[in-house]
Amino acid sequence: xxxxxxxxxxxxxxxxxxxxxxxxxxxxxxxxSKETKNRLELYLxxxxxxxxxxxxxxxxxxxxxxxxxxxxxxxxxxTKAMTKLLSVHRDWIGIFNRKLKMxxxxxxxxxxxxAMDDARTYQTDITQCSCVKKLEEILEKVxxxxxxxxxxxxxxxxxxxxxxKSPDQTIKDAKEQLLRDSFPEEQKNLVTSLTKLFNAxxxxxxxx
Numbered sequence: 001x002x003x004x005x006x007x008x009x010x011x012x013x014x015x016x017x018x019x020x021x022x023x024x025x026x027x028x029x030x031x032x033s034k035e036t037k038n039r040l041e042l043y044l045x046x047x048x049x050x051x052x053x054x055x056x057x058x059x060x061x062x063x064x065x066x067x068x069x070x071x072x073x074x075x076x077x078x079t080k081a082m083t084k085l086l087s088v089h090r091d092w093i094g095i096f097n098r099k100l101k102m103x104x105x106x107x108x109x110x111x112x113x114x115a116m117d118d119a120r121t122y123q124t125d126i127t128q129c130s131c132v133k134k135l136e137e138i139l140e141k142v143x144x145x146x147x148x149x150x151x152x153x154x155x156x157x158x159x160x161x162x163x164x165k166s167p168d169q170t171i172k173d174a175k176e177q178l179l180r181d182s183f184p185e186e187q188k189n190l191v192t193s194l195t196k197l198f199n200a201x202x203x204x205x206x207x208x
Contacts (some may be wrong), residue, residue: 090193092174093156096197099204100149103138104131116153142200148193154188171198 101109111131119126126132127146136146173200183191 029061041082088173089178090156092171092194092197093152096152096201097156099201100135100138103204104121104134108134113153116150139200142196144193144196144202146202148196151190151193171201175199 098110104112108131110134111129115126115129115131118124132146135149139145139149175195178191178194178198
């Protein structure tokens with residue numbers, strides 16, 4: 001019986017030792033689990049931050065692309081409108097210039113063209129030039145200004161030789177089309193100057 005008790009006591013001690021070891025293992029496992037959990041939380045937080053930053057960056061890039069696309073679309077729209085404007089009215093600017101040349105004289109008109117080129121190249125003020133003063137005197141009589149002439153002159157310079165009016169188009173037809181067509185806000189000044197141009201041509205040459 002004593003041997004059995006001793007044996008049982010020994011087994012209890014071993015069991016107790018095993019339990020103690022198991023408890024230590026559980027404690028260590030718990031610590032490992034906590035560390036693993038912390039690592040997972042850190043990883044998830046980092047991943048979330050990266051995703052948010054990427055989302056924000058892509059959103060900004062998309063916004064910039066949309067802005068550039070809108071700008072390009074507006075530029076294409078303006079170019080199309082300008083092309084349409086020039087395709088109809090370019091030749092009328094040429095007719096206006098020829099009439100003006102007859103009134104000013106070839107020498108004065110050429111002086112004006114040279115002065116306009118110098119102003120564009122060297123950014124100089126030519127409003128006090130004698131040739132410009134003579135030009136303004138003639139323009140004032142038909143309700144135009146040097147600013148109108150400058151805008152029309154520069155538009156003519158920019159236009160392409162392929163733009164020509166219909167051979168049977170009258171000033172009245174051109175004016176009516178100008179009123180019918182729609183143009184961007186940036187071209188309103190040009191449209192106004194063209195209207196004045198047609199009024200001047202009607203005064204200078206009623207046959208049109």
